[in-house]
Amino acid sequence: MNKPGKDIKITEVCLRDGSHSVAHQFTEKQVRDVTRALDDAGMHYIEVSHGDGLGGSTIQYGRSLVDEMKLIEAAVEEAKQSKIAVLLLPGIGTVHELKEASKRGAKLVRVATHVTEADVSAQHIDMARELGMEALGFLMMAHSAPVEKLVEQAKLMESYGAQAVYVTDSAGALLPHEVRERVRALRENLDIEVGFHGHNNLSVAVANTLAAIEEGATRIDGAVRCLGAGAGNTQTEVLLAVMDRMGYDVGIDLYKMMDLAEDVVGPIIPGSQEIRKGSLALGYAGVYSSFLLHAERAGKRFGIDPRDILIELGEMKVVGGQEDMIIDVAANLSKKQAVEA
C-alpha cells in the first residue's frame, strides 16, 4: 500500500522566521551548517531571508548581521536536493530584491500580505513567475478576517498567478477547528494548492497543522526546535514524528531531523522556545509580537494590565505599523476602568 504524504511539501523556516529569535544575527556558518544538515535529511524547501522578508534589514525592522543575499547564496551552495525559498513582504522588499534572490539561486518565493491586502502582491507574484520561480501567496494574520474575506483575498492571489496560498497564523491565535474551516474553504474555492503556516503561542501548532493536512493542505511550514517569532513555529521534527505515526510518508529522514534539531539548531537558540507569559498573551489576544513591548510600556504608564490592551487591540484587528494606537487604547481603557471603579 502506498502511504499518503507524497504530495505534501515541507518548508523549513528556522532560517527565516528564526531570524526574529536571534535578532537577525545569523552567521554565514550557521546558515551553511543548518542548510547542509536539512538538505542531508531530505528537507523539501529551506526558507532563508530576514525575519521580515527580503529587504527587512533596516533600522526599523532590525539590521541583519550578514547581508541576506550572501546568506541565500551560501544556502544555495550547500543544498544538493533542497530548494531555497525566500519571503517577500511587498513594501518592505521590492522586485529588485526578488530578482537578486533569483539570480543567487532561490527557486521559490512566498509573497506575504496582510489577510485583507492581497492586492499589493500582484506585481511581485507576476515577476516571480517571469523569473521562473515558484510563486506562492501568504495571507498573514489569517485569524483576523472572516472566512469569506480570506477566500476572496486568496482568489485574488490565485488570479495573479500564485501556485498556492497559505493560511498564515502569524499570531499563533488559531485553534484547530478554525484552521480546519479556513483550509476547507480555500480548498473548495481555489484550483491551486493550499498551505498552512502555524505558530505555537497556544500550544496547538502541531494539532493545527494536522488539521490543515487532514483538510488537504499540501504546503506545510515548520521550524526545527520552534525557532521562530512569538512562541515559535510548528516544531518540524515533532510534526514529522507525528505524521510518521499517522502513516504519512513525506520522504524526509526523521532521525536525521531529530539529530540536527539537537546538534545543529539547538546550539543556535539564544534562550528557550517555551510558551511564556508574553507569547501566550499575544496568541490569546491575536496580535503581532511587535505590540508586546509597547503594550507593556503603555500598561505601566496608565496603570492598565498590558493583556487588556492587547485584547482590545486584537478586537480592533490592528495590523503591523499601527503601534501608535496603543497609547489611545491604554488611555481609553484607563478612563473606562476609572468610571467603573
Place this chain on the structure above:
Amino acid sequence: MNKPGKDIKITEVCLRDGSHSVAHQFTEKQVRDVTRALDDAGMHYIEVSHGDGLGGSTIQYGRSLVDEMKLIEAAVEEAKQSKIAVLLLPGIGTVHELKEASKRGAKLVRVATHVTEADVSAQHIDMARELGMEALGFLMMAHSAPVEKLVEQAKLMESYGAQAVYVTDSAGALLPHEVRERVRALRENLDIEVGFHGHNNLSVAVANTLAAIEEGATRIDGAVRCLGAGAGNTQTEVLLAVMDRMGYDVGIDLYKMMDLAEDVVGPIIPGSQEIRKGSLALGYAGVYSSFLLHAERAGKRFGIDPRDILIELGEMKVVGGQEDMIIDVAANLSKKQAVEA
C-alpha cells in the same frame, strides 16, 4: 447564556509530576508559594506527592529533599479553597501512607496502576472511600492497550468504588483521535466521571486535552509551564487560555495563572521544558522516560541507534521495572542488523 465548563475540574500536577523535573528536591517554601498562588487563582485541586506517588522517596525512585507528608501538610495550610490531592501507586505507596496523607488534610487520591493492572487498586480505592476521600483511578500508559482492555480495566476500578477513571497518557504517545476514541469508549461504558492526563512529548497535549473535553471528560490535569516528566504535561495556563477562547468557564482566574506561571513556577524550573531529542523519542516510541538512559547506554554498547531500541521496547509494551530487557533487545537488534548488512 450559561457558559459550559462548570462541571470540569482541573488538577494542577506541577507539585507532583514536576517532582521528577526537579529530582524530587522541592522545598517547603516552594510548595507553599506555588500552592498559595494557585489557591488564589481558584485552582480546583493541587496534587502534592513524590513524582512516583506516596512512598516514592526511596533510593530506587529518588529521595525527596523534604518528607512528602510535611509538604502535603504545608500545602493544606496554604490552600483556602483548593483541595489537596495525592497520587498513590500501589506497590510503591501503601494504605499506611494514604491514611497519613488523609490525616494531614489531603481530600482526594488518584490510585494509579498500569493500564492492564487495575486489580491491584481495589484495596486502596476502598480505603480512600472509607477515609472519606475522593478516590479516582489512573490507568497509566493508556496508549499501550487496546481500547477494549482499557474499558475492562476502568470498569474494574469503577466496581472498586472509584469516582472517576483517567486516561493517563504517561509517555505522551497518544494523538488527538486516539484520545477521543478512548474517552468516548469510557464515557459509553462507565457511570462515573472520565478524566485525562496528558504529556507533551509529541506537542499535542493541549489538543489531546481539548479532544478529551469535547468527548465529555470532566477531570483534567495540567502542569503550569509544563513542569512534569518527559516533555512535561499539558501546560495549564495555556490550556485555560484556549478553553476560555472556546467559551468554557471553569472559574479559574486566567491572568493570575499566567502571572504565577511566570513569577512563581518559572523560577523553580531547572532547565527548560522544550521538546528535545530524548523526550520526542520517548513519545514517538511510547515508552516510559526511565528507559531513555538505559537505551542510550545499550545503544552505545551494541552500536545501535537508541531510538530503534525504544521503538522495539514500545512494540513489546514493556512496563516500568522491565529495564533489564533493554540489553536483550539491543543485542537482538545488533544481530539482526548485522545479518541485514
